[in-house]
Amino acid sequence: MSSKNNVGKFHKESNKNPCFKPIAQYWGNIDWFDLIISNYPVLELKFDGTKDNLSLVSIVDSMSIETDIDFEDAASWILKRALKFDYYAAREMFTGKIAWDPQIQYVCRVMALLICFWKNPDILHALEKVDRMIECLLITEDELLAQSATLNRFPC
Numbered sequence: 001m002s003s004k005n006n007v008g009k010f011h012k013e014s015n016k017n018p019c020f021k022p023i024a025q026y027w028g029n030i031d032w033f034d035l036i037i038s039n040y041p042v043l044e045l046k047f048d049g050t051k052d053n054l055s056l057v058s059i060v061d062s063m064s065i066e067t068d069i070d071f072e073d074a075a076s077w078i079l080k081r082a083l084k085f086d087y088y089a090a091r092e093m094f095t096g097k098i099a100w101d102p103q104i105q106y107v108c109r110v111m112a113l114l115i116c117f118w119k120n121p122d123i124l125h126a127l128e129k130v131d132r133m134i135e136c137l138l139i140t141e142d143e144l145l146a147q148s149a150t151l152n153r154f155p156c
Helices: 003-015 032-039 051-067 071-095 102-119 127-137 141-146
Strands: none
Touching (some): 032 071, 051 071
């Protein structure tokens, strides 16, 4: 059997894996940036259970459950879709190579806060901790694999 035939056979078998749940197309059709920035510039550091807090948490949670990925990974995926072409600029902003764009920083902070809320909904979160969480959300897959030996990559 040629190697070309083996590659096709492996690809077909991997698609039959019952644990594999692709992200449905409708998650990609949401205008994440507009959804996240809808309360700009208000940034609440305590989860108060308001409609605005609950709606975004519920959306991320629903995606997490449907796709069988962690809440944190769902939030990271959403942030990358929200930022689109500004994703790499946000990474440079985080490292201080370029100045923060206020709207991009706000979107990053909202998603970071969602993870902090998810882990500890009853406390007032410090902005410094939220900002450290941004790094975890902006991490690339290659960087994530390199850090896979670290047990807890989320500071909240």
